[in-house]
Amino acid sequence: KKAHKIAVIAGDGIGIEVVPEGLRALEAAARRFDIELEFEHFEFGSCDYYLEHGKMLPDDWFEILSGFDAIFYGAVGWPDKVPDHISLWGSLLQFRRHFDQYINLRPCRLMPGIKSPLADREPGDIDFYVVRENTEGEYSSIGGKIFEGTERETVMQETVMTRTGVDRVLKYAFELAQSRPRRKLTSATKSNGISITMPYWDERVKAMAKGYPDVSVDQFHIDILTANFVLHPDWFDVVVASNLFGDILSDLGPACTGTIGVAPSANINPEGEFPSLFEPVHGSAPDIAGKGIANPIGQIWCGAMMLEHLGFKEAGDAMVSAIEKVLASDDKSALTPDLKGKGTTQSLGEKIAAAIG
Ligand code: NAD
Ligand code: IPM
Ligand code: MN
Secondary structure, eight states, X not given: OOEEEEEEEEESTTHHHHHHHHHHHXXXXXXHHTOEEEEEEEOOSSHHHHHHHSSSSOTTHHXXXXXXXXXXXXXXXXXXXSOHHHHHHTXXXXXXXXXXXXEEEEEEXXXXXXXXXSTTOOTTTXXXXXXXXXXXXXXXXXXXXXSXXXXXXXXXXXOBOOHHHHHXXXXXXXXXXXXXXXXXXXXXXXXXXXXXXXXXXXXXXHHHHTTOTTSEEEEEEHHHXXXXXXXXXXXXXXXXXXXXXXXXXXXHHHHHTTOGGGOEEEEEOTTOSSOEEXXXXXXXXXXXXXXXXXXXXHHHHHXXXXXXXXXXXXXXXXXXXXXXXXXXXXXXXXXXXXXTOOOOHHHHHHHHHHHHO
């Protein structure tokens, strides 16, 4: 039996509160399914580390983390201590890029027992994936500032799309769509206004679609697509999007399922050349940090995605079933306030871990 080495980075804010619950659930699953997980904790990748060392990561972070099978991350960012672009570009965005985690897979599912803020929506009505391009696009460091300090001050930032970068995320999304019963793929575009990169994206979608005749494809401009997430969430199965559009859709989607606190995210390097990274969609939530009321489900669901990625699909499925069972139960006492409960991060985490068995 091989030990799977997991690097654990709690990060900032509620990351520090939800990660232990993610680990509790993972330990329960590991016991039940006889999986050996070895956790090693790191302080770097947090704003407190920055305040002490003047940087978010040690110089040898790449070598250190390369030796792990996966990275389990909480959340990073504390704008009152460190500007967000410094903390995020100094940590999470480095991991995504250097470990070539070009897929950001973000499931969006209305769980039993949760009331959607959208009227009359029930479990089954909202069940799709956002496949977000995760290494290029609108998130680039190419640009600059000229005429600084004058009336003519000008800032520019380029969007980068490479054929390799676009094709590989589309291929992943088409294959995911092919594996699902509805076999439907929706592409997020804005080729009416963003007149060079987005028509290119559309062109690559068209080219890729030829290889997947069994997948039905549609596309929406991002503006109406956000409207349709709210009006017709049942239309969607797999939604593929550029980095920025995928970021926006993956907060909106989970909001339609009741709370962003349940949403997980897998930053995947599909080739397995580098470790993949699992972190909830949400951030460090300074407004509720330290109160012990953050919803741990996003983090726990990340654990499920991590186990599936490591080859333990049955264990991952059992974790998701446990989440569903606890949410569907009539006893709402353990649920966190975002789920209209009076429970705590720990009470909900313990309940889910117990349900895993
Ligand atoms: P956020 O996701 O941290 O919080 C947005 C809102 O959702 C807040 O009201 C918060 O209380 C609530 N919320 C978030 N997670 C919750 C949970 N698990 N349970 C209950 N409520 C929850 O977004 P923000 O406020 O824009 O960002 C705060 C900080 O986090 C910033 O520094 C930002 O850059 C960073 N951030 C990091 C990540 C990440 O690490 N992947 C993601 C998003 C934002
Ligand atoms: C996310 C976050 C990050 C992103 C931020 C914190 C840089 O919002 O993981 O969704 O934009 O990718
Ligand atoms: Mn985001």
